[in-house]
Amino acid sequence: MGDRALTDKELEGIINNMSDCEYESDVDDSVGDPDFENFSSSESTDSEFDAGTARKRKKLEICVEANANVGAIDTPVDSEVNLSESSESSSDECSPNRDVSGSHKVRVIWNDCSGNLKDHPFNANPGFSAEFFAKRSGDEPLDFYKLFLADIIPMIVQETNRYATQKIISCIANETIQKNSLLTHWKDTNESEIVALIGMLIWMGLDKKPTLKDYFSRNILYKNDLGKYIGMSRMRFELLLSNLHFSDNETTDRTNRIYKIQPLADGLITNFQAACIPKKDVCIDETMIPFRGRLSFRQYIPGKRHKYGVKIFKLCAEKGYTYNLKVYSGKEDNPTSQSVASRVVLELMEPLLDCGRLLCTDNFYTSVSLAHELLDRKSHLIGTLRKNRKFNPKPITDAKLEKGDLIVRESNTHVIVGKWRDKREVLFLTTEAVPEMTGVQTKPGVVKKPSTIAKYNSIKSFIDVSDQKASYSTTVRRGIKWYRKEAIEILTNTAVVNAHIAYKFFTKKTINITKFREELVNKLFNERHNIIDIPSEGISRNHKIIEITSRGRCTRCYKANSERNGRAYAMANTPRIKMHCQGCEHKFLCMKCFFDTHNCSLRK
Structure with a gap:
């Protein structure tokens, strides 16, 4: 043909006559994601090694053949690609050919929908565990929490206590402890004090103040007597908060990046799962805990309300009940052939697999490969899909639709991929049912949507409800210790939301999450000292001057001198006395201040 340029018709003829062409997505954002690797069309060998990890990798050879019946797409696609997956990730239906080396040969063919999907009936017994909740002592919010x-x-x-002791010993050995350090006042804590600390943290979410010290301030704008009522001073509160710990630093496995909160997370997850068995529909998504400090696995997600923070993957059931969660700690040192999304889904879903559940995920998790793995474990998948995922049917991803149009394709491996256009194009995947246009009631009126999209919106709201309830009166504040923020989030938000859901189920009472927190705080404090619910007129006020062995400055005199001339003057000129009134809030009172503040006079 010489050097003559080919005409458009000649190019079209060459393309139509091509066979065995390699099929890849037009857009590839698969850097660092094993599910989206660039695949070779060559036959896999029994002893192929990855140059990066020098380990054997099993191959799954997929041949994709797409029929062309959509719009202007009239060229069938028949290609071969290799997908690295573990031998357990493919079912017998998806792997008709199996050799002794562990390689799987799967032929995925996309055709018009026939409705020939796998039927995995739901065979679990969902609901709250009567045995677990039979251990509660009553029907108050605190009993469930x-x-x-x-x-x-x-x-x-x-x-x-262990962490505080270790820190004191380390400071003494290194001679770094200061004379006036708070650590010198440390005394071992107990369960009653930790319960009061958790109660104060929840209360701080209800009563927002600029800084922590303002909760103990005597300024008329912030003054409250809660710390005095529960017997916790500002110094003790700061000591407990700074030494709050959940694992032993000396014996724990430090290769685990989240070792500081792993025992806490594992213990709560065990209780969450023992308390409730989810219904058929469940949802997995991520939530962000705000944190802007220096941390190797801190995430940046521009679409979230808190763009910087630690990411938590959550599996939620109906009404926002958190069944399982996983703190994302960055790239693993020993990665498998699966993507992060697939590993997270299978790990969170492990207790719920093999019983016909329907999992809802967004486009970060959804893929044809994940659908095959879940079908192999007798579970269904529904979710939105990214256009550039590998093994998507090209006639679907390339189709140009008008508003309201719907096209779908079904594979011989029982996976349906479709596209629907409303204001924009939405690509979705399902393994449960063939999508059909249905009417959905909205505020403007009834809107036609595919049944798959309507069901996705309904199930996806489980995570949204959980995050919404946790956001009301949240107690998370700024701090430099990431694990403390994670722990406070799980203890005072996730656990409280789950307790609120269980409380409403068993008591049949309608109560919002804020009122539930108020009653919870009231009972937490009342359990320790039994004074929160006592009327003020019932509190004993036996005003009497007594003399004690210790000495201190008169509270009122010191305050007056400090306000007029400053703290240094007050320290030097306020006398130290041994007298105080046993019925007053002031520890020390001189004789003059006692009679100035009480409705009585000195007898002559």
Whole structure:
């Protein structure tokens, strides 16, 4: 043909006559994601090694053939690609050819929908565990909340005392402890004090103040007597908060990046799963805990309300109940052939697989490969899909639709991929049912949507409800210790939301999450000192001057001198006395201040 340029018709003829062409997505954002590797069309060998990890990799050879019946797409696609997966990730239906080396040969053919999908009936017994909740002592909010923390509080007490002791010994050995350090005032804590600390943290979410010290301020704008009522001073609160710990630093496995909160997370997850068995529909998504400090696995997600923070993967059931969770700690040192999304899904879903559940995921997790793995474990998948995922049917991804149009394709491996256009194009995947246009009631009126999209919106709201409830009166504040923020989030938000859901189910009472927190705080404090619910007129006010062995400055005199001339003047000129009134809030009172503040006079 010489050097003459080919015409458009000649190029079209060459393309139509091509066979065995390699099929890849037009857009590839697969850097660092094993599910989206660039695949070779060559036959896999029995002893192929990855140059990066020098380990054997099993091959799954997939041949993709797409029929062309959509719009202007009239060229069938028949290609061969290799997908690295473990031998367990493919079912017998998806792997008709199996050799002794462990390689799987799968032929995936996309055709018009026939409705020939796998039927995995739901065979679990969902609901709250009567045995678990039979251990509660009553029907108050605290009774449900304490069930989740029954074995957590003793662990926190033990590890907090251990950590404080280790820190004191280290400071003494290194001669770094200061004379006026708070650490010199440390005394071992107990369960009652940790319960009061958790109650104060929840209360701080209800009563927002600029800084922590303002909760103990005597300024008329912030003054409150809660710390005095529960017997916890500002110094003690700061000591407990700074030494709050959940694992033993000396014996734990430090290769685990989240070792500081792993025992707490494992204990709460065990209780969450023992308390409730989810219904058929479940949802997996991520949530962000805000944190802007220096941390190797800190995430940046621009679409989230808190763009910087630690990411938590959550599996939620109906009404926002958190069944399982996983703190994302960055790239693993020993990665498998699966992508991060697939590993997270299979790990969170492990207790719920093999019983016909329907999992809902967004486009970060959804893929044809994941659908095959879940079908192999008798579970269905529904979710939105990214256009550049490998093994998507090209006639679907390339189709140009008008508003309201719907096209679908079904594979011989029982996976349906479709596209629907509303204001924009939405690509989705399902293994449960063939999508059909249905009417959905919205505020403007009835809107036609595919049944798959309507079901996705309904199930996806489980995570949204959980995050919404946790956001009301949240107690998470700024701090430099990431693990403390994670722990406070799980203890005072996730566990409280789960307790709220269980409380409403068993008591049949309608109560919002804020009121539930208020009653919870009231009972947490009342359990320790039994004074929160006592009327003020019932409190004993036996005003009497007594003399004690210790000495201190008169509270009122010191305050007056400090306001007029400053703290240094007050320290030097306020006398130290041994007298105080046993019925007053002031520890020390001179004789003049006693008679100035009480409705009585000196007898002559």
